[in-house]
Amino acid sequence: MDKEYNPKIIEDNVQEFWELNKSFSTSLNSDRKDNFYCLSMFPYPSGKLHIGHVRNYTIGDVISRAMRMTGKTVFQPMGWDSFGLPAENAAIQNKVHPEVWTRKNIEHMKNQLMKLGFSYDWEYEITTSDSKYYRWEQWFFLKLLDKDLVYRKKSEVNWDPIDKTVLANEQVIDGKGWRSGAEIERKEIPQWFLKISNYADELLRDLENLKQWPSSVLTMQRNWIGKSEGAIVQFQICDSDMTLDVYTTRVDTIFGVAFLAISPSHPFLKSRDDLSMEVLEFIDRCSSIKVSEETIGQIEKEGVKTDFEAVNPVSGEKVKVWLANYVLSDYGTGCVMSVPAHDERDFEFATKYNIPFKKVIKSNHSSDQNAYTGEGILINSGQYNSKKSSDARDDIIHFLQTKKLGKKKINFRLRDWGISRQRYWGCPIPVFYHLDGTMFPVPEADLPVELPNDINLNVDGNPLDSHPTWKYIKCPYTGKDAIRETDTFDTFFESSWYYLRFLSSNNSERIFDDNVDAWLPVDQYIGGVEHAILHLLYARFFHKLMRDFDLLSSSEPFTSLLSQGMVLKDGSKMSKSKGNTVDPDDIINKYGADTLRVFIMFAAPPDNNLEWSDTAIEGSYKFLKRLWSFAYQIKNAESTDEIDDERFRQINTKINKSIEKVTNDMFVRKNFNTAIATIMELLNELTKYADYNKRDNKLCFIALETILKILSPFAPHITQEIWWKCFDDRILMDERWPKSDKDALIEDIKEIVVQVNGKLRGRIQVDTGSDEAEVNRKVHEDEKLKKYLSNDIKKIIFIRDKIINYVI
RNA sequence: GCCCGGGUGGCGGAAUUGGUAGACGCAAGGGACUUAAAAUCCCUCGAGAGCAAUCUCGUGCCGGUUCGACUCCGGCCCUGGGCACCA
Incomplete structure (x- = not known):
């Protein structure tokens, strides 16, 4: 044994042994009882591993190795979430094919993972941009199509009018396209959607069974799904047979409605050709607001009054219809009844535009500076006066129902999942269209629909659409001319089920082997807290879908979740643009992988953010x-x-x-x-x-x-x-x-803390298990402690083997 | 704006169920070894007062509950993450 610790030699030596010995290979045929599936979120192959990856994967490896030592058969696979936007950007900037770029990155990052000594079973490696993987995604999509769980509808995207391309939210900076600098436009295009809303109730309910998930993640998911009980109320437009439907959870405040606020992209507006110039201008102005709830939440509330009036179906009052930029078009009905006295946003809007309003709920707070959003006793509400909010809601809904002007409605904030992307580097959606527009699924036998290799990315819009030949096919059913769908899947599609495919990575005949249920659900999942909502919700959704297609029998994908904090440098997220990245290779070369692993685990508990320090x-x-x-x-x-x-x-x-x-x-x-x-x-x-x-x-x-x-x-x-x-x-x-x-472990002497009025005054040694009388006696024998106890002792609080506290 | 976290020495953090605030480590200062340096080892290290024993204050801020609060409750400030096309 050398006197000096030499990590380089040791690590090479041990890693070589592991490889020759196949130390990390797992037989997936073992019994359920002792199986332990430990999974870390697979990375996007962006080029180099960053410290955040090192942290994530060290946690996973520590758990895997420790569980193995308790006698479990541990399966810990790794793969690559390799479709996505950065590959296309790199391709444009550096003139490298996305696939070449991706492969190179994977090779480098895999090498880095190996150097860190992670115990992955590389036999089961997955690369999502490989058609061996995505063909099964296409296969599953066809099943969903067959069961009417997917549909097409028009929906808004960020459109760059110069590059003639759809922009991701992160590509829109201050309302302008990142490359062209053009002011973006909202544009409606037909897109594919998955009916996640069919599963909203179950996704909500089953959160209760996830006992080993952090409660913060459960709360976030619960709020995201956002189940609310409210009512749909019909407001008749005056001098017209048209109506505007409103969704509200506070129908008890209906007498306080000061105006109706509709989203600038509400279909009602499209049906009218008598809109004023002001209104048209406002609609136009709003069309440059980015399609993002964050932006809508932050913009200054603005609106414009229309000439339309609507009738309050309960009070009979006439109210003006306003367009308001803070009304979300795809939540509820895209139209809200505004009750400024009892809603913060409505209050702000009404104050700005001097719209008069009245209070309809009695409240103690006398301030007129903000809205009272709580419940209470109704006032100024005709026959409903002096009723409680909850009773009034029931009565008003009952009234509306009998008049056929409204009804009870359970609403979810969760929207159907838009899965279409107008991009090259993604999984092709396996459908095609006849020239008349009729849609057909690609026959199962023709899967996979592979991406063409020759692609020009420097074109307007979706590169697949501009490809000279790829989309032109003969219909396999009729032989007629047909055109492929050129949209590709959202990359969340791949990451929603990769943890399942790991168990059957090498099966080219079927999506899953018979062993899936022996390994599911995943026992331990580890990943960044930034995935707390979207990725985890989509994966839960896919799991339930797969179950309903009898592909597996559990209802939830991940038994235990560890959501790890981020690694920060100088107080913020590490990024190339800030130039504050740390390359794990440098650390490994200097100290070895073991030092890096120990440090990253030692520096903070896993769910904290971790401030990187070089020293x-x-x-x-x-x-x-x-x-x-x-x-x-x-x-x-x-x-x-x-x-x-x-x-x-x-x-x-x-x-x-x-x-x-x-x-x-x-x-x-x-x-x-x-x-x-x-x-x-x-x-x-x-x-x-x-x-x-x-x-x-x-x-x-x-x-x-x-x-x-x-x-x-x-x-x-x-x-x-x-x-x-x-x-x-x-x-x-x-x-x-x-x-x-x-x-x-048994100790015969314990140190007891002596407090007077809760303040530490000393410590004494006593035999383990000594009772109050014994401890009290010893305290009184102690010269130093005695002096504190000259006054009357009102009370003694004693906890065996821990403390004695005198209240004087 | 909405939802979810976090805030403890110069720094990262510990205190697991309301019971010794600052474990462990970094940095800093002092010392040993060495011709010197590196490496290693030893000591000091929340603030203030005191020769000392010891005392007072101290867990973002304000208030509350309790014999006792970093921990529980109410309000506020700052900060990280998510907000549906970054992954």
């Missing part, structure tokens, strides 16, 4: 060096003749307490930072003991064995190497996780 990592490196020299020292030493029994007992207790703590941190709390701190503490203690002239070297070996085992998930290379040097030639990851010796 703090030194501490982890020093720790591994100390571990190496401890092993070196005891290997070359022997027990002394005379052993200090008291010291032996202390060290033995420390070892067992450490096992206890690390086991809990690792498997229950998943707070890896404190697990590592505990191991550091133990090593510090042992280093002192190893220098002690009455030490038992055998105990040092027992301690070393323990440390190697409990540290191995974090630092798998150094621990394996020391194991080989100091113990035997077995594989450390196949050893069993240590169990603490309960007898060694």
